[in-house]
Amino acid sequence: MEESDFADILSAVRAYVRKVVVGAEDVIEETDEIPSQIRQGAAEMGLFGYALPQEYGGLGFTALQDARLAIEMGYTTPAFRSMFGTNNGIAGQVLVNFGTERQKQEFLPRMASGECVASFALTEPEAGSDPSGLRTTATRDGGDYLLNGQKRFITNASWSDILIVFARTGGPGAAGISVFVVDTATPGVTVGPKDKKMGQRGSSTAEVFFSDVRVPASRLVGEVENAGYAAAMRSLVKGRVHIAACCVGMAQRLVDESTAYAFSAKQGGTVIGDFQQVQALLAESQTDLMAGRALVLAAAEAYDNSTDRRIAPSAAKLFCSEMVGRVADRAVQIHGGTGYMHGVAVERLYRDARLYRIYEGTSEIQKVVIAKNLLRGAK
Numbered sequence: 001m002e003e004s005d006f007a008d009i010l011s012a013v014r015a016y017v018r019k020v021v022v023g024a025e026d027v028i029e030e031t032d033e034i035p036s037q038i039r040q041g042a043a044e045m046g047l048f049g050y051a052l053p054q055e056y057g058g059l060g061f062t063a064l065q066d067a068r069l070a071i072e073m074g075y076t077t078p079a080f081r082s083m084f085g086t087n088n089g090i091a092g093q094v095l096v097n098f099g100t101e102r103q104k105q106e107f108l109p110r111m112a113s114g115e116c117v118a119s120f121a122l123t124e125p126e127a128g129s130d131p132s133g134l135r136t137t138a139t140r141d142g143g144d145y146l147l148n149g150q151k152r153f154i155t156n157a158s159w160s161d162i163l164i165v166f167a168r169t170g171g172p173g174a175a176g177i178s179v180f181v182v183d184t185a186t187p188g189v190t191v192g193p194k195d196k197k198m199g200q201r202g203s204s205t206a207e208v209f210f211s212d213v214r215v216p217a218s219r220l221v222g223e224v225e226n227a228g229y230a231a232a233m234r235s236l237v238k239g240r241v242h243i244a245a246c247c248v249g250m251a252q253r254l255v256d257e258s259t260a261y262a263f264s265a266k267q268g269g270t271v272i273g274d275f276q277q278v279q280a281l282l283a284e285s286q287t288d289l290m291a292g293r294a295l296v297l298a299a300a301e302a303y304d305n306s307t308d309r310r311i312a313p314s315a316a317k318l319f320c321s322e323m324v325g326r327v328a329d330r331a332v333q334i335h336g337g338t339g340y341m342h343g344v345a346v347e348r349l350y351r352d353a354r355l356y357r358i359y360e361g362t363s364e365i366q367k368v369v370i371a372k373n374l375l376r377g378a379k
Contacts, residue, residue: 001054006065012045014072021076028202029348032194034083042084042114049112051088053096056108058088063238067245067300071293074249078352079202081246086156087111089242090360091118091164093235094179098222107162107181119160119184121151121208122232128152129365131166131232132174136210138167145169145180145220147188147213153359157191157206160184165210170226179221179228188213199351237310239360240317241303244296247320247356250349251289254324254331257345258282261335272334281334285327292320310373318366321356328353 024035042048051066052058061069066088073081086092095107095118110116127134136149147167157163163182170176182189192207217223221231259282262273272278299316302308331346332339339346357363 048114057112070245074246177228244316244320
């Protein structure tokens with residue numbers, strides 16, 4: 001996409017986020033739902049398919065454009081981005097990178113328009129940070145596969161149309177995993193109740209159960225068995241750059257909220273922004289924010305030109321997810337007792353930020369990825 005066209009979209013999304021979505025944050029928090037008009041607005045702007053290829057109805061954003069957009073989306077409740085994040089990211093990219101042409105034609109245009117919502121069903125109760133240990137099975141039965149197993153923490157499962165399901169078709173370990181497109185309404189698929197989470201209200205996650213779910217062999221992604229682990233890892237790597245950018249957006253919001261409060265709140269007749277220790281907290285958060293922004297944009301550029309799709313995404317996700325936690329903590333401290341009260345933005349963002357250090361690869365997993373690639377390079 002041309003930079004001028006992208007700039008127009010970025011400007012429109014920025015205005016929509018700050019004028020419409022930010023204004024609805026309290027409603028989203030209270031109801032644990034995204035208002036239908038916001039979902040419709042996101043679909044009209046093409047946000048359900050901004051990272052999907054243009055030939056399938058998407059906007060075809062590069063990783064760098066994706067990151068710049070995610071920074072703007074990260075400024076508000078994470079539930080907004082989560083609403084269409086799986087279509088563009090970890091679920092959609094499996095089909096983009098590994099699907100057959102027929103599969104792409106069948107699903108991607110509907111995903112790009114928002115007509116179809118896809119969920120990424122990888123995590124299990126005993127297979128989170130190490131998905132190679134997953135136990136869900138897919139057994140060949142004539143022209144179909146029978147799926148049996150359980151998935152956990154599946155984003156958007158409660159209102160998804162299709163599930164991108166990873167299941168074991170071969171032996172143990174990563175080499176025996178395949179991936180399937182499963183209609184959520186298929187007999188034998190059961191979506192559990194919405195999880196009650198610490199934060200990120202409005203973003204729905206749930207367990208999904210499979211009991212002799214019959215899936216046509218034509219729904220095996222790529223129509224190739226045992227290629228699922230590679231599909232998962234490739235999608236997650238790009239997703240880590242995106243999540244890092246979301247963290248930067250949230251950090252910007254936290255700095256803005258903290259600065260505005262420090263500028264107006266008083267103690268003993270003195271504006272608290274005049275206190276040097278408050279200034280120090282603001283300065284540390286701004287420095288963290290600027291470092292995170294620079295790192296994530298560099299990582300996205302390296303992803304696009306293929307110079308680094310190993311260390312940089314993990315480094316960006318590690319630093320930015322940890323960074324936004326520090327910025328959120330300082331924001332509550334600047335607000336004092338007010339920052340601990342429900343209804344105050346920094347209290348909610350403090351809870352929302354905590355998940356970024358866990359999903360799409362914990363901080364500990366990112367350290368392992370970074371170190372292993374450094375050591376591999378040394379050889």
